[in-house]
Amino acid sequence: MLFEGKFTEDGFDNRITRLFGIKYPIIQAGMIWASGWKLASAVSNAGGLGIIGAGSMYPDTLKEHIQKCKQATDKPFAVNLPLLYPDIDKHVAHVIEENVPIVFTSAGNPKTWTAKLKENGITVVHVVSSAKFAKKSEDAGVDAVVAEGFEAGGHNGREETTTLCLIPAVRESITIPLIAAGGIGAGRAMYAVMALGAEGAQFGSRFVCTPEASSHLAFKQAIIAAGEGDTALVLKSLTPVRLIKNPFYQKVHAAEEEGSSKEHLMELLGRGRAKLGMFEGDLAEGELEIGQVSGMIHDIIPAGELVEKAANSPFRF
Numbered sequence: 001m002l003f004e005g006k007f008t009e010d011g012f013d014n015r016i017t018r019l020f021g022i023k024y025p026i027i028q029a030g031m032i033w034a035s036g037w038k039l040a041s042a043v044s045n046a047g048g049l050g051i052i053g054a055g056s057m058y059p060d061t062l063k064e065h066i067q068k069c070k071q072a073t074d075k076p077f078a079v080n081l082p083l084l085y086p087d088i089d090k091h092v093a094h095v096i097e098e099n100v101p102i103v104f105t106s107a108g109n110p111k112t113w114t115a116k117l118k119e120n121g122i123t124v125v126h127v128v129s130s131a132k133f134a135k136k137s138e139d140a141g142v143d144a145v146v147a148e149g150f151e152a153g154g155h156n157g158r159e160e161t162t163t164l165c166l167i168p169a170v171r172e173s174i175t176i177p178l179i180a181a182g183g184i185g186a187g188r189a190m191y192a193v194m195a196l197g198a199e200g201a202q203f204g205s206r207f208v209c210t211p212e213a214s215s216h217l218a219f220k221q222a223i224i225a226a227g228e229g230d231t232a233l234v235l236k237s238l239t240p241v242r243l244i245k246n247p248f249y250q251k252v253h254a255a256e257e258e259g260s261s262k263e264h265l266m267e268l269l270g271r272g273r274a275k276l277g278m279f280e281g282d283l284a285e286g287e288l289e290i291g292q293v294s295g296m297i298h299d300i301i302p303a304g305e306l307v308e309k310a311a312n313s314p315f316r317f
């Protein structure tokens with residue numbers, strides 16, 4: 001066997017499928033403006049782990065999504081909490097009240113909330129982009145780590161380490177279960193990262209192109225139209241993010257090339273760009289977060305079919 005774990009009559013058995021109580025080691029990433037209860041429940045029903053992305057939700061909206069998700073699936077699901085969210089304490093209160101079984105924390109210090117979540121019986125996973133922070137997360141008491149490479153869509157680490165180099169390095173630095181992210185859009189990539197030492201694969205960009213994702217159809221079509229080299233990382237001096245190279249990206253990139261101050265970049269960014277692009281479908285002025293794997297996404301397919309194909313037909317998909 002090339003990797004840890006084994007195929008069973010009913011899916012796959014390894015530390016990640018056992019930790020979450022799922023059939024396949026496939027995790028659908030928490031994504032702002034894309035992953036609400038519809039996407040999360042569809043993935044969980046198909047045997048993966050669906051995640052509600054709380055980063056674009058008011059606390060009451062999150063509560064509603066959790067309640068709808070519980071009605072739509074009896075399988076485990078998770079909530080992603082970006083830790084820099086201004087109302088993070090309200091988000092944490094809702095996941096505890098609603099008995100959410102698993103939380104993926106990101107963009108912040110795992111020391112701050114891990115103990116409280118775990119005291120309430122929640123399995124905690126933290127997202128990192130380096131071996132150093134993977135070790136810090138393990139020391140903070142998380143149950144597993146997601147290591148996300150430079151290819152990934154959305155906010156990204158400053159180290160620029162690609163998934164191929166990151167996963168073996170993280171594997172050597174921690175003993176707890178490891179999930180790989182960044183550039184995984186099909187079964188063959190999932191099994192490749194498992195050969196590198198991961199025990200699960202988090203797919204982000206690929207799940208945006210499903211009917212269940214709440215992203216605007218125009219954004220989904222822009223992803224399908226995107227080819228090799230059509231995304232780039234910008235805003236490295238503020239919060240690095242990988243975007244489609246649309247007119248908004250060009251403006252930000254030009255400002256960075258001219259050596260603009262952080263203040264000027266923040267002013268250019270303004271408020272609500274991500275919602276404008278990804279949820280409202282303004283392809284010129286909005287922020288369009290997506291990964292390099294967009295060059296390999298050619299269609300919109302149901303989330304459940306994606307899970308099945310990735311797990312069971314890796315070399316035809």
Ligand SMILES: Cc1cc2nc3c(=O)[nH]c(=O)nc-3n(C[C@H](O)[C@H](O)[C@H](O)COP(=O)(O)O)c2cc1C
Nearest residue numbers: 029031032055106152153154181182183204205291
């Ligand atoms: C549209 C979009 C929104 C995202 N939003 C979040 C988020 O709210 N929280 C987070 O931790 N990661 C977010 N990410 C990163 C994903 O969780 C995931 O790690 C990443 O997409 C994996 O790389 P891939 O896009 O190559 O599959 C986002 C990614 C995308 C494409």
